[in-house]
Every structure is written in C-alpha cells, then in structure tokens.
Amino acid sequence: MDGNDAKMTGKCPVMHGGNTSFNTHPTRWWPNALNLDILHQHGARANPMDVDYDHRKAVKSLDFKGVWNDVDALLTDSQEWWPADWGHYGGLFIRLSWHAAGSYRLGDGRGGAGSGNIRFEPLNSWPDNASLEKARRLLWPVKKKYGNALSWADLLALAGTVAYANMGLKVFGFAFGREDIWGPEIDINWGSDSEILAPSDERVTAIDDPNTMYNPLAASHMGLIYVNPEGVNGNPDPAKTAKFVRSTFARMAMDDEETAALTVGGHTVGKCHGGTMADRVGADPASSDLQFAGFGWDNPGFDGKANTAHTSGLEGAWTSNPTKWDMGYLDLLFKYEWAVTKSRAGAWQWEPVNIAEEDKVPDASDPSIKHNPIMTDADMAMKVDPTYRAICERFHKDPEYFADTFARAWFKLTHRDMGPKANYYGPFVPDEELIWQDPIPAGPTGYDVEKVKAKIAASGLSVTDMVNTAWDSARTYRGSDKRGGANGARIRLAPQKDWEGNEPARLAKVLSVLEPIAKEAGASLADVIVLAGNVGIEKAAKAGGYDVKVPFAPGRGDATAEQTDGDSFESLEPFADGFRNWIRSDYDTKPEEVLLDRAQLMGLTGPEMTVLLGGLRVIGANHGGSKHGVFTDKEGALSTDFFVNLTDMAYKWEPKGKNLYEIIDRKTGKTRWTATRADLVFGSNAILRAYAEVYAQDDNKAKFVKDFVAAWTKVMNADRFDLAA
Structure with missing residues (x-):
C-alpha cells in the first residue's frame, strides 16, 4: 500500500x-x-411493487367501507405520543388531506393528492406541512392493515373527508384509485426562491399584483401551500392578502365562491398551534437527526399535551366548537370586531374585541380553561374583501347552501388531479358528473375499422395532415392531472380549435374531411382523428420500406361544448412543441427545456421522446411546414435519417439566430440543412446523443420503426383509462 x-x-x-x-x-x-x-x-428501479402489479385491479378488491370505518374510529383514539386536540384528530386529518391536495396547480397540473407526494421532499419538509408527518404515522395502522390495495395517496385524501363526515358535514363523496409514487419529485419546478419562505417579491413582478406571479406556481412563498397566514410577506393587511388568496386559488381552478367556501369550511374545525417561540423548534424532517425517526420540528416545550404543540406559530381555534361542523366561524367573524395581535409564539393573528365568555374556545387539553378564538389574515380577508364578504354573508344566511357548496369544493380539491370518472373506484363515488372532471361519453366500437382506414387513405389528406392532427389532439395529455388527450376530440371545440399551435386553418380543413367519414361509419370523430394519424404513420413506414400496422383500440367518445370547461382548458394550450419544432415567438424559455417538460407531462421516457421527435422530423410533421431539423432527402418516409445525419461528423453546426442553426457540409462549405435547439440538443447533450446513436446505427433501422410505433401508440392511448379498467 x-x-x-x-x-x-x-x-x-x-x-x-x-x-x-x-x-x-x-x-x-x-x-x-x-x-x-x-x-x-x-x-x-425505485418501485418496490412486483413488475406485474396493477393497482387499478388491486383497488377493486379493497374493503372500502372497512377502511372508512377504521379511519373514523381512529379519529377519537388519541395517542400519548401525539395527543389529539379535544381528543379528536379531525382538525389534523383535515389539514393533512388539505395540504396533500393543496399543492395542485392548474398551470401544469402538477402537485395535488393524486400520488402521495407529500410523503417525500420537498413537500414533506415544507414549514407549511409541519406535524403532518405525525398525522401520517397515526394512519399507518390502517395502511398496514389493508396493504397494497389501499394507496397512501387514497388514505391521505380520505382522512379529511371521513373527519368532516364524523363532525357533522354531509360530504359529497369520495373516490379511491390514486396510485403512489415511490420517490421525491425533486425535478418538479416548485420555485427558484433563494430560500424557504423567501419574500413574495421573489415570485411576483409586482407585489401589489399577485397575478404577476411566475407560472405555473400558485403559492405565495416556497414552503407554503397557499398564502402566508400572517399576511403578505408576514405583514397583516387583509385587503392585500385577499388579492393573493384570489390569485392562488384561481391557479388551483377555484372561483371566488369555492375559495370562500374552502376558507370558511376549512377553518370551521381544528386549530392552529403555537406552543413555543419559533426559534426553539427543531429542524424539518429532512434535516433532523436519525433518532427522530423521520419526525421533524422537535418542540422542546412539548409536554405530551395537545395545547403545547407547535406547528405554524399561530395559536388558537376559529370557533367555539372546533370538533363540530357548524356556523360558528361566520357567527364569530361577523359578530365581533377583530384586532391584530401576536400569539404566544410571536406570530401575527387576529383576536376579537370584547368577546363574550360563552363564545370563547375550550383549551385543547383542559376544558376548564378558555381562550379567545383567532383569525388569520386570510380569514379577515373574507370580511374585508367586498366580493368575499358578500359570498360569506350569503353562506351565513343559508347554512344548507354553504354546507353543499363547501362539500362540493372539498370534493373538487381532493379529486382535482384524478382525471375522468373512469379513474374513480368505490361505493362513495357520486353519481353526478362534474364539468371539471372533463366528462366524455362512451364512444362506439362496432364500426368497421378497416373500412374507415381505407376511406381516410383515399380522402386526399397528406401524411402530414393526418399525423399532425392526431398528434395535436393527443399531445395535450398531462399525466400530472390526467387531463387532455385525444379522447373527447376537444380539438374541434373552443378554445383548442383556435390555438396557434394547432394551426387553425389546417385543422379546420382536415376536420372537414374526417367528420363526414366518422358520421357515415358511425364512429366517433375522436377515433377517426387517431385512425387518420395511424394511417399516416403506416404510409410513412411503407415509404421507408416497412409494412407495419399501428395498434388501434376503438371506443373514444366525442365531448360536447357543454361538457367542456373552456376556461380551465386554456391552461393546456401549448406555447411550444419541440416534437413539431415550434415555439411561439414571444416565448423565452429554451426550446429543449419546453420539449422536456412536454415529454414528461405526456409520460414519455427519454428514449421515447427521442424516437418520436426523430420520426416526426423525417415525416415532415413540423408546425407550419418548416424544414428545420428535416435531415433527410426522403421527407415523408419513416427512416433513421434524422439520427444518421445528426451524428455524422461530415457536418458542422453554425448559429444564425436566437433559435436557428445551419448544418454545413465541411467539404463544400454549403448549408445542407437548418435546425433549431430542439433538434441539435439530441446531438449535443450526452444522454440524448447516446439515444440518438442507437437509432443511427445500421443494425437498428427496424428497431427504430418498431419503437416509433410503440411510442406513438402510447401517446394516442395515454388518456384511455377505460382500456386499463
């Protein structure tokens, strides 16, 4: 040595x-x-389940009512290691479900309760989620008992719904069917703030206009689910907070009435915890030492009593009966004047002036002690903001209307990212179909698929017309919240038919040809659009020397305008599509980054993204007929030419503009092709070049066609939840 x-x-x-x-x-x-x-x-490799495990099949065997009853029993089974407020875990479990769901944002569909992501960083250690790791441990016996069929994602969303039912609310319903992830979503854009709880100024262009917040973010600070309960940047000002509340909830697809209902109903039960000064509280779970067993925020002042626990730093309950569903929140909000003060932990909160003794709140551990109720800055916004106040006054006058509005908003909050009802399981699923579930009627399956294909092939449509229309219809799919996709044929409806990325004039021409074919055959237009794309792929493959049949499953339906929430669909509009080599002129993000984001939302792997882009280039599927990246002399034929020429050192690349390059023949000095960043990243990035080289090899021409067809079919069927049911 x-x-x-x-x-x-x-x-x-x-x-x-x-x-x-x-x-x-x-x-x-x-x-x-x-x-x-x-x-x-x-x-x-991160998934511990068997390779052939199918959660959609497993969940059907779950004892749904047994799970509900066990969670219900757990609500009043106070544990010594983490005692329940007033002997009831309802408030804690509601907060758990709320925060599991509350990370959802409409902009890209990410976040939400649909995958159990709150179990992992960064959400697990966000200060807004303090003590929720305890709530999950309280639920562990239920998860342990029911095993694989009960996902953590379902259990975390269910806990709050059971709690509301236990405390007197007539809940709207609940659906099982969420599937767990097994690792953190560290590569999701949760914000580029300089630190946890950095000022809102880092997320907005103008602090007085929350709508200038960087998309797709919704929360006002890194580490929070919604807004700072003490006020914007920790400064109490209910009128200013109201603006952030409105913007944040709008980015979660909630209107003013739903926002007010969730705020009031969410704070009708439970309490805030400010048992000690914040500087005495220990580190978050990810930063805590091994002996804390995955728990964070160790509280040296915690003595085993509920009234000494510390979470947010605010301290107190909103109502006089925090374990009952009632109208206490609005009774107190409108009955008293409120003054800003500080909790014993030093956090800003609001307390009533000259409150009557009977309206005070029993201590969470000792009912002989009474405390003032409290309101956060967001609660006071319900009274100060004219629109929210009018809504709350209407709720106050009509408790049944309020309860129904809240129950529906809660159901939306906890189910928003589950997609269509085809993903809903269990006896508590409501019969009513809601517009935010993007309903689609079942489509016909009995028509002659081959005859329809023959009519499409003879229609005079070009390969690119067929392929581009099918792609544009399907590419809207987001695995994040299971929205979009080809099913429903919403590409023919507003707002999609007018999106720049869909080339409205070309789209209208193609649809005018496909619609009569669908009607005559008794098929849905959604099916015929996909079939047309398949016909185009088969023609392109044949031109490349390969006879292939693209798999097809009929049964897509055609959604109506009445079944389409046009406003919420605007968030699905692409401002770039690297697969079709297009980026809107005013879009500043690098094309390759947008391509990556789109591929991930569509559920594609790196190799799938690679083979699809290369194949679409040589077919000639570029937006507007652009020739950028069409590295072939046989445009329209499905071949490996894109990869062969991309990796050929006979050519060099020279930049000619913001997103334009010339591919120059080294010997002649002449420009052979043009390209964009979305093309050349497959030759410059080490990982993507490794994939590109696979398809550039002489022995992988047949593999390329096979892989392209498989990836294409995956995209076309991404939203076919009925196929896996």
Whole structure:
C-alpha cells in the first residue's frame, strides 16, 4: 500500500447523497446542462411493487367501507405520543388531506393528492406541512392493515373527508384509485426562491399584483401551500392578502365562491398551534437527526399535551366548537370586531374585541380553561374583501347552501388531479358528473375499422395532415392531472380549435374531411382523428420500406361544448412543441427545456421522446411546414435519417439566430440543412446523443420503426383509462 492508498483507508467509499442530492448532481457543476432526470424520476428501479402489479385491479378488491370505518374510529383514539386536540384528530386529518391536495396547480397540473407526494421532499419538509408527518404515522395502522390495495395517496385524501363526515358535514363523496409514487419529485419546478419562505417579491413582478406571479406556481412563498397566514410577506393587511388568496386559488381552478367556501369550511374545525417561540423548534424532517425517526420540528416545550404543540406559530381555534361542523366561524367573524395581535409564539393573528365568555374556545387539553378564538389574515380577508364578504354573508344566511357548496369544493380539491370518472373506484363515488372532471361519453366500437382506414387513405389528406392532427389532439395529455388527450376530440371545440399551435386553418380543413367519414361509419370523430394519424404513420413506414400496422383500440367518445370547461382548458394550450419544432415567438424559455417538460407531462421516457421527435422530423410533421431539423432527402418516409445525419461528423453546426442553426457540409462549405435547439440538443447533450446513436446505427433501422410505433401508440392511448379498467 503506497502513501495515497494509506490516506484513503479512513474514508467511506460511498458518495453520500448520490444523484438524488442537489449538492452532487452534475447540474451543480454545469448548471446550463439539460437535466433529464424528470423523465425517469419514477423509474421501475425505485418501485418496490412486483413488475406485474396493477393497482387499478388491486383497488377493486379493497374493503372500502372497512377502511372508512377504521379511519373514523381512529379519529377519537388519541395517542400519548401525539395527543389529539379535544381528543379528536379531525382538525389534523383535515389539514393533512388539505395540504396533500393543496399543492395542485392548474398551470401544469402538477402537485395535488393524486400520488402521495407529500410523503417525500420537498413537500414533506415544507414549514407549511409541519406535524403532518405525525398525522401520517397515526394512519399507518390502517395502511398496514389493508396493504397494497389501499394507496397512501387514497388514505391521505380520505382522512379529511371521513373527519368532516364524523363532525357533522354531509360530504359529497369520495373516490379511491390514486396510485403512489415511490420517490421525491425533486425535478418538479416548485420555485427558484433563494430560500424557504423567501419574500413574495421573489415570485411576483409586482407585489401589489399577485397575478404577476411566475407560472405555473400558485403559492405565495416556497414552503407554503397557499398564502402566508400572517399576511403578505408576514405583514397583516387583509385587503392585500385577499388579492393573493384570489390569485392562488384561481391557479388551483377555484372561483371566488369555492375559495370562500374552502376558507370558511376549512377553518370551521381544528386549530392552529403555537406552543413555543419559533426559534426553539427543531429542524424539518429532512434535516433532523436519525433518532427522530423521520419526525421533524422537535418542540422542546412539548409536554405530551395537545395545547403545547407547535406547528405554524399561530395559536388558537376559529370557533367555539372546533370538533363540530357548524356556523360558528361566520357567527364569530361577523359578530365581533377583530384586532391584530401576536400569539404566544410571536406570530401575527387576529383576536376579537370584547368577546363574550360563552363564545370563547375550550383549551385543547383542559376544558376548564378558555381562550379567545383567532383569525388569520386570510380569514379577515373574507370580511374585508367586498366580493368575499358578500359570498360569506350569503353562506351565513343559508347554512344548507354553504354546507353543499363547501362539500362540493372539498370534493373538487381532493379529486382535482384524478382525471375522468373512469379513474374513480368505490361505493362513495357520486353519481353526478362534474364539468371539471372533463366528462366524455362512451364512444362506439362496432364500426368497421378497416373500412374507415381505407376511406381516410383515399380522402386526399397528406401524411402530414393526418399525423399532425392526431398528434395535436393527443399531445395535450398531462399525466400530472390526467387531463387532455385525444379522447373527447376537444380539438374541434373552443378554445383548442383556435390555438396557434394547432394551426387553425389546417385543422379546420382536415376536420372537414374526417367528420363526414366518422358520421357515415358511425364512429366517433375522436377515433377517426387517431385512425387518420395511424394511417399516416403506416404510409410513412411503407415509404421507408416497412409494412407495419399501428395498434388501434376503438371506443373514444366525442365531448360536447357543454361538457367542456373552456376556461380551465386554456391552461393546456401549448406555447411550444419541440416534437413539431415550434415555439411561439414571444416565448423565452429554451426550446429543449419546453420539449422536456412536454415529454414528461405526456409520460414519455427519454428514449421515447427521442424516437418520436426523430420520426416526426423525417415525416415532415413540423408546425407550419418548416424544414428545420428535416435531415433527410426522403421527407415523408419513416427512416433513421434524422439520427444518421445528426451524428455524422461530415457536418458542422453554425448559429444564425436566437433559435436557428445551419448544418454545413465541411467539404463544400454549403448549408445542407437548418435546425433549431430542439433538434441539435439530441446531438449535443450526452444522454440524448447516446439515444440518438442507437437509432443511427445500421443494425437498428427496424428497431427504430418498431419503437416509433410503440411510442406513438402510447401517446394516442395515454388518456384511455377505460382500456386499463
């Protein structure tokens, strides 16, 4: 052993943190490098379930009522290690469900309760989620009992619904069917704030206009689900807070009435916890030492009593009966004047002036002690903002209307990212179909598919017309909240038919040809659009020397305008599509980053993204007929030419503009092709080039066609939840 070996003997050979750490990830050293991890963050190697495990099948065997009853029993089974307020975990479980669901944002459909992501960082250690790791541990016996068929995602969403029912609310319903992820979503954009709870100024262009907040974010601060309960940037001002509340909830697809109902109903039960000064509280779970067993926010002042627990720093309940569904919140809000003060932990909160003794709140541990109720700055916004006040006054006069409005808003909050009702399981699923579920009628299946294909092939439509229309219809799918996709044929309806990315004039021409074919055959237009794309792929493959049949499953339906929430569909509009080599002129994000984001939302892997883009280029599927990236002399034929010429060192690349490059023949000096960043990233990024080289090899021409067809079919069927039912 030489000297260098001796020096190494005292060091651990394991690279601590590995690729899951922000400190050791290559992008720390090369921050401009494209990080492809988002495409594979939930890979098979992280999943402990059997390869053939199908959660949609497993959940059907679940004892749904048994789960409900066990959670209900748990509500009043106070544990010594984390005692319940007033002997009832209702408020804690409601907060758990609320915060599991509340990370959802309409902009990209990410977040929400649909995957159990609150179990992992960063959400697990956000200060707004303090003590919710305790709530999950309280639910562990139920999860343990029912096993695989009961996902954590379902259980976390269910807990609050059961709590509301237990405390007297007639709930709207509940659906099982969410499937767990098995690792953190660290590559999701949760914000680029300089620190946790950094000022809102870092997220908005103008602090007085919350609508200037960076999209797709919704919460006002990194580490919060909604807004700062103490006021904007911690400064009490209900009128200003009202603006942030409105903007935040709108970005969650909630209108003013739903927002007011959720605020009032959410604070009708439970309490805030400010048991000690914030600087005495321990670190979050991710930063805590091993002996804390995954718990965070250790409270040295906690003595095993509910009234000494610390969470937000605010301290107190909103109503006189915090374990009952009643009208106490609005009774007190409108009955008293409220003054801003500080909790015993030093947090800003509002308390009533000259409150009557009978309206005070029993202590969470000792009912002989009474406290003032409290309101947060967001609660006071319900009284100060004219619109919210009018809504709350209407609720106050009509308790039944309020209860129904809240129950529906709560159901929407906890189910918003589950997609259509085809994903809903269990006896508590409401019969009513709601517009935000993007309802689609069942489509016909008895027509002659081959005859329809023959009519499409003879229609005079070009390969690109057929392929582009099918792609544009299907590419809207977001696996994040299971919205969009080809099913429903909403591409023919507003707002999609007018989107720039869908080339409205070309789209109208193609639909005018396909609609009569669908009507004559008794097929849905949604099916015929996809069939047309398949016909185009089969023609392109044949031109490339391969006879293939693209798999097809009939049964898509055609949604109506009445079944389409046009406003919420606006968030699905693409401002770029790297697969069709298009980016809107005023869009500043790098094309390759937008491509990556789109691919992840569509559920594509890195190789699938690669093979699709290369195939669409040589087919000639570019937006507007652009020739950028069409590295072939046989445009319209499905071939490996894109990859062959991309990786050929006979050519060099020269930038000619913001997003334009010339591909120049080294010998002649002449421009051979033009390209964009979305093309050339497959030759410059090390990982993507590795994929591109696979398809550039002489022995993988047949593999390329096979892989392209498989990836194409995956995109076309991404929203066919009925196929997996």
